[in-house]
Amino acid sequence: MNAKQKDKLATVVLYLIAGIIVLILASLLGYILVQGLPHVSWHFLTSPARAFAAGGGIGIQLFNSFYLLLLAMLISVPISLGAGIYLAEYAKANRLTDVIRTAIEILSSLPSVVVGLFGFLVFVLQFHFGFSILSGALALTMFNLPLLTRNIEDSLRQVDFAQREAGLALGLSRWETVIHVVIPEALPGIITGMILGAGRVFGEAAALIYTAGQSAPALNFADWNPLNIASPLNVFRPAETLAVHIWKINSEGIQPDAAAVSAGASAVLILAVLLFNVLARFLGRRLYKKMTAE
């Protein structure tokens, strides 16, 4: 076999590998959707869950998942942005920076059940937040931080150094250069990282069982005062998310239609992640255009 043939063969193999990966995802998605979609209806999406009778929905869990995701992002994005800026722009290459980086990596590879129990002992019991959205959001923040920080740092580093020199030459300080020049340029990368983080948060169950709780009390969707316990906005109410709900009905569910609810909920979860992906990509592109074309 000569070099040309080898080259052809390698190309074919690489196409094959790419095809297999796409196939794996397609069959995964297909399996989940085929199993789940027949159970999804407007009623299923909006009605509350039932503990022991058939016909329960996932309305409250769906809302909880999105609300929790929003809160977790609100807390973790600013912190990881700051941390990412520090690592990319200010950190010197020394022992201390090495230790910080190692710490972040360790945080990212912690098993979620450990984070969940830590959150339970610290946020739920020590801080008296109780089983609540807030405790859950803080626990999720701990997952999200390392992922986002690393991603933001990488995105910032990829911005050409000439951009920074240009900013500094215009008399901007380092901080101003970062905020007005580097971050807008790095935004698409940051957005992608946020999508990945959001996906992980959305599907997380083990860390939430002990923090956001496994019960979804009825909500009054006419009450938007965050101080009332029945209000959807209250951050101190327990909030079972979609992923926790799937886990729960599969482990201890006694509903006669548990399998159907679980399949339906999985399909909705996947669709939500899908939707989220598309939306964030679209927004990222729009934002990038707006911020850099000025």
Added chain:
Amino acid sequence: MDPIRAAMLKRSRSAKRERRGKLISLVCISLIVLVVAAIFFFVASRGLATFFDNKVNLWAFLSQSVWSPAVNDAHGNPQVGALPMIVGSFGVTFLSAIVATPFAVGAAIFMTEISPRLGAKILQPVIELLVGIPSVVYGFIGLSVVVPAIRHAFGGTGFGILAGTFVLFVMILPTVTSMTVDALHAVPRYYREASLALGATRWQTISRVVLRAALPGILTGVVFGMARAFGEALAVQMVIGNAALLPHNLISPASTLTSVLTAGIGNTVMGSLENNALWSLALLLLLMSLAFNLVIRWIGKKGEMKR
């Protein structure tokens, strides 16, 4: 004092902002480090209690193969041998990394060298979606598809390291792929141009120049994937069978550190030996992720020297 002089002596607004900005970013990073330190302290204080308060022999913990903390053996010592879990964890981690690496590297080459357009349009979103699928769902697909398939193909119950490997392979694929893509992107363009100019084919360029230059980065990605696999709990727990036995082969039920930890933690009483022993497993997990990180750092250093 004349105003110009005053203005020169005072810190400019820009400088103030710079200081404030630096401070904000420093606070953020300290917060993260603080959280990690807190978790570490918390896990260590409970995990070490097994050895200091309950007087379990560290060597016995690492080398014995009977895990039954509630029951004492003939000598009256608690039976906390974590060897089956350690073997199980390393087994699924290494096997899934071995299976995932060729796929990940192949996909990454496809995305950077062969067809960046198709890569960005199809493979990139596909890989991001794979990340988004929750581990609970992976677990149930493993349970309802992979386990029965293995049972039909190889007999036995279907639960075991092989099933865990399959599930983890799909789960770590995105991590390894995206890091490999980064590593390939980081290879300077003129390396490729130089190689092609010498008359090398595309595959020769890729295999002899690009991959070689990107090797440290790829290895880092693989180790990252392994760290992820090592810490994964829910999905593996559903398909590995959770038997605290030394695995005889790839299809006999086994267990990992995370699966035993997740399954048992709710059933034990805080402060009891059973609970402490589980925290020791968590500590082991933590130390392993530290070890993985040191390996990554070491690879990074080696790679730098070669350039």
Added chain:
Amino acid sequence: MKKRHILLGLLAGLLVLAGCSAPGSGSESITAVGSSALQPLVEAAAEQYQTDHLGVFINVQGGGSGTGLSQIQQGAVEIGNSDLFAEEKPGINAKKLVDHRVAVVGITPIANKQVGVRNLTVVQLRRLFTGEITNWKQVGGKDLPVVVVNRAQGSGTRATFERWVLGDRQPMPAQEQDSTGMVRSIVASTPGAVSYVAFSYVDKTVLALSLDGVKPTDKNVTTNDWPIWSYEHMYTKGQPTGLTKRFLAYIQSAKTQQQLVSKMGYIPVTAMTVARDAKGNVIAKQGGTTDGSN
């Protein structure tokens, strides 16, 4: 940059507001944590109680019997749910806790449908779980290897099963699952599998085995002819007061016991003709229970 400040400020404000309001809003709230087997019942009871009594909030969470007992011992919650007597759990000082028995749960061995056996003696069942019997043909079934599936160590269901079936014998190490739902689906799909679940989880996918000719029915449990059963406990630290007391009285009331408890697949405590203490001594109950039926 500015926007981020505003967002952060808003978030902080929201948290502070909610934080101030949570304890002082006048409504009473309690938290019950623990046994996942008891969680559905308590959740349903809490739901009913909250509809009848406006302004109270009962937060029900799972997490396992161990969690329930440790949290009630530390006084972190108002009620700790457990499948086991507090005396049976190492590390718990049962003297400080007050036991409220709210239901009885019968546990039955289940097997895969292909094993070809419907009835076992207790000795045979014991030998299955200690590993002395390795093939179903040894107990008159098909030529199929036995696959034992256990619940996780420390699980209440497992402790009850081992106490009344294995006695002081040690089970052989085998597969473990941390939830009833997983156990059931594994037994249903694995040829030769045997395990045990609470009565309410038996469905047509698995085969419930009789023991010494006695069928696993609620009636046989109430007379202790079926020996594998346990109480579901709700522990309080010291005598309960306020909402905790009222809620416990509500669950233990004859009405709740007869309607909700049996509807959800548990056996009412009031239906039992025998009582059992933590050491396992069985005492015939005096005829004068509250409802006096039978």
